[in-house]
Amino acid sequence: MPATRQRAIALIDGNNFYASCEAVLEPALLGRALVVLSNNDGCIVSRSAEARRLGIAMGQPYFQVKRELERLGVVVRSSNYALYADMSQRLMTILERWVEDLEIYSIDEAFGLVPRRNGADLTAWGQQLRRAVRRELGLPVAVGLAPTKVLAKLANRLAKADPTQGQVFDLGAVADPTPHLEQVAIEDVWGIGRRLSRWCRLRGIAHARALRDMPSGELRQKCGVVGLRLQQELRGHSCLPLILTPPPKQETCVSRSFSEPVRSLAQLREAIATYTARAAEKLRRQHQRAGALSVFVRSNPFNGTSFYSNSATVTLALPSNDTAVLLAAALPLAERLFHPHRPLQKAGVLLQHLQGEEMLQHHLLQPLPPEQQQRRAALLATIDRLNQRYGRGTVQWAACGLQPAWAMRRERLSRAATTRLEAIPRVLAC
Numbered sequence: 045m046p047a048t049r050q051r052a053i054a055l056i057d058g059n060n061f062y063a064s065c066e067a068v069l070e071p072a073l074l075g076r077a078l079v080v081l082s083n084n085d086g087c088i089v090s091r092s093a094e095a096r097r098l099g100i101a102m103g104q105p106y107f108q109v110k111r112e113l114e115r116l117g118v119v120v121r122s123s124n125y126a127l128y129a130d131m132s133q134r135l136m137t138i139l140e141r142w143v144e145d146l147e148i149y150s151i152d153e154a155f156g157l158v159p160r161r162n163g164a165d166l167t168a169w170g171q172q173l174r175r176a177v178r179r180e181l182g183l184p185v186a187v188g189l190a191p192t193k194v195l196a197k198l199a200n201r202l203a204k205a206d207p208t209q210g211q212v213f214d215l216g217a218v219a220d221p222t223p224h225l226e227q228v229a230i231e232d233v234w235g236i237g238r239r240l241s242r243w244c245r246l247r248g249i250a251h252a253r254a255l256r257d258m259p260s261g262e263l264r265q266k267c268g269v270v271g272l273r274l275q276q277e278l279r280g281h282s283c284l285p286l287i288l289t290p291p292p293k294q295e296t297c298v299s300r301s302f303s304e305p306v307r308s309l310a311q312l313r314e315a316i317a318t319y320t321a322r323a324a325e326k327l328r329r330q331h332q333r334a335g336a337l338s339v340f341v342r343s344n345p346f347n348g349t350s351f352y353s354n355s356a357t358v359t360l361a362l363p364s365n366d367t368a369v370l371l372a373a374a375l376p377l378a379e380r381l382f383h384p385h386r387p388l389q390k391a392g393v394l395l396q397h398l399q400g401e402e403m404l405q406h407h408l409l410q411p412l413p414p415e416q417q418q419r420r421a422a423l424l425a426t427i428d429r430l431n432q433r434y435g436r437g438t439v440q441w442a443a444c445g446l447q448p449a450w451a452m453r454r455e456r457l458s459r460a461a462t463t464r465l466e467a468i469p470r471v472l473a474c
């Protein structure tokens with residue numbers, strides 16, 4: 045039989061990613077019940093396997109379960125996004141070495157294209173990959189393999205669900221995928237939203253296998269070509285290619301809830317300045333400039349007083365990613381939106397009309413000499429490098445304020461041991 049050159053799609057996914065990252069920093073946490081909270085220590089967004097076993101639910105508000113967590117001895121951490129983003133980048137760098145093409149799907153998930161020679165079983169490959177990630181990064185991952193993306197997602201789910209699989213499952217190597225597809229509830233099929241799953245349930249379609257085998261015409265009528273593609277993928281015919289270069293962003297937004305209501309203009313200006321500086325930094329990293337900027341504010345919708353929400357937009361004469369230019373545009377908007385008798389709970393800055401850095405058009409009425417522009421770009425690049433190397437806020441814009449009272453609550457934050465020099469653990473040997 046001639047050798048066939050086939051490819052499998054692997055879906056590689058970090059297990060309990062945020063909680064696992066925390067345990068990498070602090071190995072004493074391994075094997076302990078641990079939860080990570082969302083911004084402002086709001087809700088539970090990640091749980092270690094031990095915390096799951098205790099029955100702690102995802103998305104629970106922290107204040108409701110705080111006592112219970114203490115009683116159970118569960119370790120609680122604020123989200124440390126600098127750490128998770130850095131670990132994610134390291135994970136993706138390792139995965140790139142292991143696959144032909146890589147689509148980074150989310151912070152802890154990626155699709156990869158893997159050669160499958162003569163229909164070989166790739167379980168051993170998956171196990172090797174798991175060991176490599178564990179050895180180099182200390183993170184546990186699960187691997188699902190299949191001929192299509194939808195099936196790879198499903199295989200990944202089965203790899204995690206069945207303890208006998210060892211966190212790797214190759215659906216492309218089993219003789220008959222049907223019984224496996226029957227194990228996955230319709231709600232858990234990738235791409236099936238809540239409305240579509242309800243529609244399926246009403247028709248008695250309870251699992252992935254039933255969706256695969258239902259009449260295509262009916263599915264097409266309900267959700268058009270999207271539904272047909274999903275069904276084709278479940279049948280093993282790949283129609284969703286890997287997306288290797290994400291489309292350039294149209295907008296960039298930085299918004300946060302305040303730890304306590306903001307009542308003064310000075311505080312609001314500091315917050316808006318901080319978000320603007322952060323958004324400008326993002327723009328420079330994406331090699332983009334913004335043509336317009338919006339600021340939005342709102343009060344707490346749940347505290348009984350009348351709700352206040354407002355926004356304002358300004359178009360820039362010349363698209364820019366210079367923090368000083370964006371601050372000059374944003375701060376007057378903050379003044380316009382501030383209301384002395386409306387305590388604010390949340391604010392944000394939205395940068396719009398983004399365009400590539402290489403596309404800069406000159407404005408007839410606002411000439412910017414190229415030398416001046418280069419000097420500004422070099423200055424900003426230096427500031428970004430310093431902040432990256434020595435931690436955010438090393439070089440700070442005065443308008444952002446120092447140690448503001450409104451800043452996000454992160455009372456249980458772990459160290460930034462992979463992104464800040466002073467937080468790197470020290471080992472003493474004598």
Ligand SMILES: [Mg+2]
Pocket residue numbers: 057058059060061152
């Ligand atoms: Mg995950």
